[in-house]
Amino acid sequence: MRIISIAALALPLIACGGPDTSQANNAAANISNEARPAATAGASTAADLSMFARAPSKEAALKIRHDRHEGMEAIGKGNKIIKQELNAGSPNLALVRSTAARMAALAGQASGWFHAGTGPELGKTGAKPEIWQNQPDVAAKLTAFQKAARAFSDVAAGNDPEAMKTRFAAMSQTCKACHDKYRSEMHH
Ligand code: HEC
Numbered sequence: 001m002r003i004i005s006i007a008a009l010a011l012p013l014i015a016c017g018g019p020d021t022s023q024a025n026n027a028a029a030n031i032s033n034e035a036r037p038a039a040t041a042g043a044s045t046a047a048d049l050s051m052f053a054r055a056p057s058k059e060a061a062l063k064i065r066h067d068r069h070e071g072m073e074a075i076g077k078g079n080k081i082i083k084q085e086l087n088a089g090s091p092n093l094a095l096v097r098s099t100a101a102r103m104a105a106l107a108g109q110a111s112g113w114f115h116a117g118t119g120p121e122l123g124k125t126g127a128k129p130e131i132w133q134n135q136p137d138v139a140a141k142l143t144a145f146q147k148a149a150r151a152f153s154d155v156a157a158g159n160d161p162e163a164m165k166t167r168f169a170a171m172s173q174t175c176k177a178c179h180d181k182y183r184s185e186m187h188h
Contacts, residue, residue, distance in 0.1 A: 047135075047136045047139040047140060047143075048139065049135050049136065049139060051111045051112065051114055051115070051139065051142075052114055052115065052116050052132065052135045052138075052139075053115055053116065054115060054116040054117050055115040055116065055117040055118055058117075058122075060115075061115065061117045061118045061122055062122065064112070064113060064115050064118045065118045065122055065125055065127075067109075067112070067113055068110075068113035068114070068118070068125075068127065069125075069126075071106050071109060071110060071113060072113075074102075074106055075103055075106050075107070075175075078099045078100075078102055078103040078106070079103070079172070079175070081095065081096075081099050082096055082099055082100065082103075082168060083168070086161060086164060086165050086168060091161055093156075093159065093161070096156050096164060097156045097157060100149075100152050100153040100156035101153050101156075103149050103152075103153070104146075104149040104150050104152070104153035106149075107145055107146045107149035107150070108146060110142060110145070110146070111142065111146075114127075114131060114138065114142070116132055119131060119132055126183050126184050126185070127182065127183065127184075128181075128182050128183065128184050130181060130182055131182045134181075134182075137181075138178070138182060141174065141177050141178040141181075141182075142178070144174045144177070145171070145174040145175065145178065148167070148170050148171040148173075148174045149171055149174075151167050151170070151171075152164070152167040152168055152170070152171045155167045
């Protein structure tokens with residue numbers, strides 16, 4: 001009844017503040033909030049493709065490409081350190097732990113490395129154009145990597161090298177899954 005009366009009076013200045021605070025100043029949006037549940041049902045399973053938004057400028061695109069290159073290089077170095085330690089007779093678990101945490105953080109940052117306009121059109125890159133033709137698949141592969149990196153970091157916080165090896169192998173699969181399809185070999 002209250003909603004109907006607001007609509008009937010057509011008082012757009014009434015900002016009563018709905019659950020969606022970003023639209024709290026828009027009385028019309030508040031009214032439509034009441035009628036929204038049916039419209040949003042089913043939308044939650046779709047991949048979030050906002051990470052592929054176009055880079056705002058050439059300069060920004062160059063920076064993203066640079067961050068991606070540096071970030072992947074750091075991820076690769078971390079990977080090497082961990083592999084070496086876990087294969088050692090007595091692994092330096094403190095080093096594994098800190099490196100795993102850094103890799104999980106870098107994996108999270110990777111969501112910002114795939115803007116449209118940061119591919120081969122910029123020049124030299126190991127990122128294949130297929131990345132931007134298969135956005136949902138790339139997003140899924142990145143999400144799998146991020147989850148695996150967090151799972152590995154969680155287990156690395158403990159003291160069980162065998163469990164770490166299992167999680168590390170699972171994470172490595174997620175690197176390979178993306179590289180096989182979306183990374184070209186670059187020779188520096
Ligand atoms: C979602 C896709 C994806 C995942 C997951 C991924 N990578 Fe990459 N990786 C790329 C792409 C694309 C490039 C090429 C980047 C470029 O040249 O701009 C790359 C480049 C690299 C490079 C070369 C860095 C350079 O540019 O010199 C290394 C090393 C690397 N990745 C290691 C890893 C490791 C290790 C993992 C997992 C722990 C991983 N990557 C996970 C997509 C991925």
